Amino acid sequence: MRSTQRIAALTAITAIGIAVIAPTASSQSKDEQAIRALTYQWQRDIAERNLDRIVALHAPDAIVMMSHNPVATGTAAIRGAWDEGLKTPGLDLHWTPTKIEVASPTVATEYGTYTESFDTPNGKGHDAGNYVTIWHKIDGKWRIALDAPVTTMPLPAANAAPMDAADMQITTGTGVTWSDLSVPGFDPGAKIAVLHGNPAGTGDYTLRLQFPAGYRFPVHWHPKGEHLTVVSGTFQLAMGNTADWSTLRNYAPGDFLYLPAEHAHYGGAQGVTVVQLHGEGPFEIKLGPGK
DSSP states (O other): OHHHHHHHHHHHHHHHHHHHHHHHHHHHHHHHHHHHHHHHHHHHHHHTTOHHHHHHTEEEEEEEOOTTSOOEESHHHHHHHHHHHHTSTTOEEEEEEEEEEEEETTEEEEEEEEEEEEEETTEEEEEEEEEEEEEEEETTEEEEEEEEEEEOOOOOOTTSOOOOTTSOOOOOGGGOOOEEOOOTTSOTTOEEEEEESOTTSSEEEEEEEEEOTTOEEEEEEOSSOEEEEEEEEEEEEEESSSOOGGGOEEEOTTOEEEEOTTOOEEEEEEEEEEEEEEEEEOOOOEESOOO
């Protein structure tokens, strides 16, 4: 009789334990799924260069610790860091969560690996590594409290010559890497290649633009002056706030043009055409009449 009562008591205790554990496990599973969904949405926001959504995913006092960069703490610093990062030419960033631990209803840790590629004057650059992200649930929503990616790319050999920003830079014609030029109001088909510097940042830059045969670009202007040299093909240009295609002039390889800041212009290309631009960043394209 006592054995029967003991078995019944143990069965009841076990049932109570399962009843308590089951909702907790279910809740943890839902939180893990929610965090996994957020991390993939985060990657889509980066691909779309949606700075506001990226920043909103972070807690107000979040900390971001990027390799080879100062620690960014708080909304303003994180916005500045991501704003600069999204300007990286050809940025392509992906990461894969390998483990998500939900430690409590309001704290979780995500571990994983990442890969990154971007355009450089000498072709595609690459990075890869591991990361840890700590999530806090704030007002019922998971937010990033700490993001810390760490590169696993090897350091330069100890006997390698130190890098000097003043060293001569050489890019062969076959080493030029082209990317699609995507500008609102411009027809698709044009391409851009960055040869030197960062056109989106400050300092001097050199880039090339390639236009397909018959391409036309609309009236636009630039906040800073441009030094333009025709490399190949026939470049067409006219100055003015209203497009009059009959006024286009043709420029041949070797021809040089200086386009003053804030002066509107428009043009196109006869045949496949390549031009080279040099100036002081940031390089910006403003549609419409000049100032």
